[in-house]
Amino acid sequence: GQQLNQSPQSMFIQEGEDVSMNCTSSSIFNTWLWYKQDPGEGPVLLIALYKAGELTSNGRLTAQFGITRKDSFLNISASIPSDVGIYFCAGQSEGNTPLVFGKGTRLSVIA
Amino acid sequence: GAGVSQTPSNKVTEKGKYVELRCDPISGHTALYWYRQSLGQGPEFLIYFQGTGAADDSGLPNDRFFAVRPEGSVSTLKIQRTERGDSAVYLCASSPIAGTTGELFFGEGSRLTVL
Numbered sequence: 089g090q091q092l093n094q095s096p097q098s099m100f101i102q103e104g105e106d107v108s109m110n111c112t113s114s115s116i117f118n119t120w121l122w123y124k125q126d127p128g129e130g131p132v133l134l135i136a137l138y139k140a141g142e143l144t145s146n147g148r149l150t151a152q153f154g155i156t157r158k159d160s161f162l163n164i165s166a167s168i169p170s171d172v173g174i175y176f177c178a179g180q181s182e183g184n185t186p187l188v189f190g191k192g193t194r195l196s197v198i199a
Numbered sequence: 200g201a202g203v204s205q206t207p208s209n210k211v212t213e214k215g216k217y218v219e220l221r222c223d224p225i226s227g228h229t230a231l232y233w234y235r236q237s238l239g240q241g242p243e244f245l246i247y248f249q250g251t252g253a254a255d256d257s258g259l260p261n262d263r264f265f266a267v268r269p270e271g272s273v274s275t276l277k278i279q280r281t282e283r284g285d286s287a288v289y290l291c292a293s294s295p296i297a298g299t300t301g302e303l304f305f306g307e308g309s310r311l312t313v314l
Binding site: 092094119128129130131132133136176178180184185186187188189190191192196 | 203232234236239240241242243244247254255258290292300301302303304306307
């Protein structure tokens, strides 16, 4: 089936640093989404992208939908301790098909 | 409540037993999804409902797994003859409209441990 490759698997950064993570696929997706999951919680939607080339921001978060439709990245600027968690990319190939999730990037922020 | 509610939050059972996991979606959401998340992995799709009917059950791993949504609201995921490999967090999500935007609202999950 479809698979999303997320990198890096984990990262340790200092508070205040910027963060970048990405997601790639061998197949095309029409929608890309980024979710964050805290321990013991379900994933929460951060940003949704619907058009190739789209660049969308949500506070300190910025995400882009790759031109090829096979990749997306998420940037977090000026990281803070509450940014700690697991970030998942998810893609949808067409309407009414279920979301496919990556394996996640685990972010740790050192104060 | 305002969000997706899942019960039980934790379930420990013995191999071979039958288990039911319940999901109460956000009021008014017509689409309901079940995902399974193993340790260190992302959520993996199991089944989704549009209203009362299962629109896509292609993710169910085998015939021990079954889900229902008889009145188009609450859903129950049923696992027969549980195996140790079934241990995972089972996540339920709902969406106002099936598939069109991909934006899902997740519950906190039911952690299943099969001994």
